[in-house]
Structure formats: C-alpha cells, structure tokens
Amino acid sequence: MTTILKGVLVSAPSLGELEIHAPGYLVLEDGVVSEVLDVLPQRYAGVFVEDFGNRLISQSFTDLHLHAPQYPMLGTGLDLPLLDWLNAYAFPTEARFADEDYAREMYCKLASELIRNGTTRVCMFSSLHRKATLILMEELEKAGLTGFVGKVNMDRNGGKNLQETTEESMQETLRWLEECQDFPHIKPVLTPRFTPSCSDELMAFLGKLAVERGLPVQSHLSENTAELELVRQLHPDCAQYWETYAKYGLWTEQTAMAHCVWSDERERAAMRKAGVTAVHCADSNLNLCSGVSPVRALLNEGVKVALGSDVAGGDTLSMFDVVASTIRASKARRILDDWKTDFLTSAEGWYLGTSAGAAFFGAKPGFAIGEPLHALVLDDGALPPLSTPEERLSRFITRRQDGAVRAVWSDGRRVL
Structure with missing residues (x-):
C-alpha cells in the first residue's frame, strides 16, 4: 500500500548536517520509505496525500x-x-x-x-x-x-x-x-x-x-x-x-x-x-x-x-x-x-x-530509502513564525511546547 506524507521534511543524515525539503513528500510502501521528493510526479496521481502543511516532519x-x-x-x-x-x-x-x-x-x-x-x-x-x-x-x-x-x-x-x-x-x-x-x-x-x-x-x-x-x-x-x-x-x-x-x-x-x-x-x-x-x-x-x-x-x-x-x-x-x-x-x-x-x-x-541511536539497531541515517519509517510531526503554529526550518528545529529543541508532537510513526506504523 502506498502512503504519501507532505510537510517540511527535516532529517539528520550525518553529524552536523540537516537535509531539508520545504515542502517535501515522503512516499511509503507498506510503511517503508521508497522516495523522498520535492515535487510529486504524475505517477502518483490519485494516491491520497496526507498534507501536514507547514508542520515539520522529522525523525523520531x-x-x-x-x-x-x-x-x-x-x-x-x-x-x-x-x-x-x-x-x-x-x-x-x-x-x-x-x-x-x-x-x-x-x-x-x-x-x-x-x-x-x-x-x-x-x-x-x-x-x-x-x-x-x-x-x-x-x-x-x-x-x-x-x-x-x-x-x-x-x-x-x-x-x-x-x-x-x-x-x-x-x-x-x-x-x-x-x-x-x-x-x-x-x-x-x-x-x-x-x-x-x-x-x-x-x-x-x-x-x-x-x-x-x-x-x-x-x-x-x-x-x-x-x-x-x-x-x-x-x-x-x-x-x-x-x-x-x-x-x-x-x-x-x-x-x-x-x-x-x-x-x-x-x-x-x-x-x-x-x-x-x-x-x-x-x-x-x-x-x-x-x-x-x-x-x-x-x-x-x-x-x-x-x-x-x-x-x-x-x-x-x-x-x-x-x-x-x-x-x-x-x-x-x-x-x-x-x-x-x-x-x-x-x-x-x-x-x-535520532540517527546515531538508530544506528545501534542497524538502521541507516536520516529518511533512508528502504528503511521503515520512524518519524514525528511537529507543530509550532501557536508561536511567532521563524524564517527557516533550521531555526524552527532549534526552537523545538530548546523551548518546551505542549502538544507539539502531533503524529508519530514507529517501524512504519502510525502509533499516535
């Protein structure tokens, strides 16, 4: 089953590096990441896209x-x-x-x-x-x-x-x-x-x-x-x-x-x-x-x-x-x-x-192709807007926000 998530994608493929797609699309096949895209191609016409708008989708x-x-x-x-x-x-x-x-x-x-x-x-x-x-x-x-x-x-x-x-x-x-x-x-x-x-x-x-x-x-x-x-x-x-x-x-x-x-x-x-x-x-x-x-x-x-x-x-x-x-x-x-x-x-x-800990279980870093999805959706819509996804992620780290986590996937399964 194909599932597509849309939002501001933020992942950490290596130490000190953030990979950002703003907006981006995560394409999942039975909960496994098959593609990470900036633009959704025509071949996915008719497939439902769960659109999280300007919310961040990052690794759990x-x-x-x-x-x-x-x-x-x-x-x-x-x-x-x-x-x-x-x-x-x-x-x-x-x-x-x-x-x-x-x-x-x-x-x-x-x-x-x-x-x-x-x-x-x-x-x-x-x-x-x-x-x-x-x-x-x-x-x-x-x-x-x-x-x-x-x-x-x-x-x-x-x-x-x-x-x-x-x-x-x-x-x-x-x-x-x-x-x-x-x-x-x-x-x-x-x-x-x-x-x-x-x-x-x-x-x-x-x-x-x-x-x-x-x-x-x-x-x-x-x-x-x-x-x-x-x-x-x-x-x-x-x-x-x-x-x-x-x-x-x-x-x-x-x-x-x-x-x-x-x-x-x-x-x-x-x-x-x-x-x-x-x-x-x-x-x-x-x-x-x-x-x-x-x-x-x-x-x-x-x-x-x-x-x-x-x-x-x-x-x-x-x-x-x-x-x-x-x-x-x-x-x-x-x-x-x-x-x-x-x-x-x-x-x-x-x-x-995120990625460093996942490596202990044999997982590849970031939103890697072929990996079951471990992800969360983060909502900072109640706070003053910031210019970049990097700034927003930093604020999620340092400012406690009740209810910021809106959805969670674990091993390809939506659990929240």
Whole structure:
C-alpha cells in the first residue's frame, strides 16, 4: 500500500548536517520509505496525500539508555551522588516491581508517555524480575515501540530486597530468553547492571551467553569517581574500567555503555577499536554530580555516540530536553577544556538523538530509502513564525511546547 506524507521534511543524515525539503513528500510502501521528493510526479496521481502543511516532519527519537523501573521516582532524590542515590532511592523503587500488577500499571504509563514524546526506539533496563521484564516488553509492544529490553543481572551490592543469587540470576536469564522470543519489535539485550553488581562468575556466564546467542549488551561505564574506585577494588587485575567487561566477552560492536564521563584517551581508544557505543546522558550526569562527559573528544576520536535520558537519574523522558541538555553540557565542557573544544550545534544534537541511536539497531541515517519509517510531526503554529526550518528545529529543541508532537510513526506504523 502506498502512503504519501507532505510537510517540511527535516532529517539528520550525518553529524552536523540537516537535509531539508520545504515542502517535501515522503512516499511509503507498506510503511517503508521508497522516495523522498520535492515535487510529486504524475505517477502518483490519485494516491491520497496526507498534507501536514507547514508542520515539520522529522525523525523520531531513540533513547538508548533508561531504567524502566525507576519511572515512578522520576525527579526524586537528585540531591545525592550516584552510589548513595542508588541505595536510597533507585534500588528500593526497583524492588517494588516484584509486584506484577504494579509493574503493569507503571509500564503501561511509561510506554504511552514515550510515544507521546516522540520516542520510538529504546534500549532499556528492566529490573531483575523476570515476570516484570516480560510485562515491560508486552507494554512497549502494545504502545508501538521498537528496540531492546534487558532483565537486569545483579548478584551483589544490591541489598536484601534487590539481589539474586548467582544461580538464580543465570537461570532466570535463560528462562526469560526463552519466554521473550515471540515479541516482534522488542528484543532482548543482556544487562549486567554494572561491574559492582555482578560477580566474576555471573559476568563470565553473560559473556559466554552473548557470544553463543549473538546477543547485544548494555551496561554502565566510568560514570562516577566513587564508582571507579569501587571497580578498582573489585578488579585489581584491570587497569581500567572497560577491561572488566572486555575480559568476559562483553565488549563488542553490539555493546552500549552509558555515561563514559571519565573515559580517558586510552578507554576511548578501546571503545573505538571494539565498536562500542557510548551513550551520553547529560541530565543524569549533572543531576548526580557525576561530571561532564567529553562528547566532542569521543566524536573526534571516532567513537560512536548516542543519547539516553537515563531516567530516573535524568529527570525527563522528553528527548527534546535531552538534546537541549546535551548541547548545554557540551558548552560547559568547552569552558572546562579552556575553550579548546567546540560545543555541539543543534544539528549535531538532533543527529545524536535520532540517527546515531538508530544506528545501534542497524538502521541507516536520516529518511533512508528502504528503511521503515520512524518519524514525528511537529507543530509550532501557536508561536511567532521563524524564517527557516533550521531555526524552527532549534526552537523545538530548546523551548518546551505542549502538544507539539502531533503524529508519530514507529517501524512504519502510525502509533499516535
């Protein structure tokens, strides 16, 4: 079935580049982009065109790092540093997801809010609870999202209410992997919470599983100085944090590592060489006083970088706000670097929040021919008019506008 969308098309095919068609036409065949046109040819005469007028049609967002069971505590407890915050707020909140009814209620709301904010691809942590993880995957499927969800593994340093035995963690993971095979759009990702949460035996098991089944991996890396010191104590044989993953086979091009705030040149080189994706979470890094990630250095050195909300260390599910925070953090980093690094532009931020994250799922950037449509329609008609689509996009990033997202497509399906 042929579908045609008309509007001001704005996409980010590469870092810092915007491709604009004002107006333009997106031609879809069964939800897959077949053409991007400035003028509609005669061969499409008679095909219905959904005309969005002067509204922007752009790529939808990818959130490559968030903690689903922390959604109920969004905006809570952000006066503590990372490790204290985990113990005082995050772990007790996650423990509540042993209750399946509670999990269903919270995850239904989370999935709906993601779609309303224009996020269609996710790489997401669940809790350690197998049944709640399956519920999360179900709710994301029903809402129309795509991406990865991981049952968290943690057999140490979680406290009495949020910790598995090593054997439980391994067996529940295997059982979960069998039970989640039929989800068409939400797939499993192995999720050692972070090195302090997983014993050597558990890490070795997950690394072997990743290799045997070709599964992606998500975790945390070099977020906080106290965390770094704890990792050094737990793994005195490893000179750097990344080696605690690499020695178990968890360090590949299918690995997403959140934060990387304190990743030095050597750790960044290891990321580039292995093809690991660094997931920058600017809101969380500032909220928990972790630091300001050297995003420009990561990009300049060839490391793949994408963005995450890191709810609930981050205080918003809106990737508009996440992109804005990313740009502001890069300006703070420029100051910290004695003005020797360039801050990120709006076009660069938009690329990181859309195409860069989509690449982790194997998608081509921008409105690429042959790709299922992931898009949103943006309406700023209530605001004073601006001269160019570039200015309008920048304003969407930096000025919160209730009701700006008017339509959303995910994997070729209209979901809002």
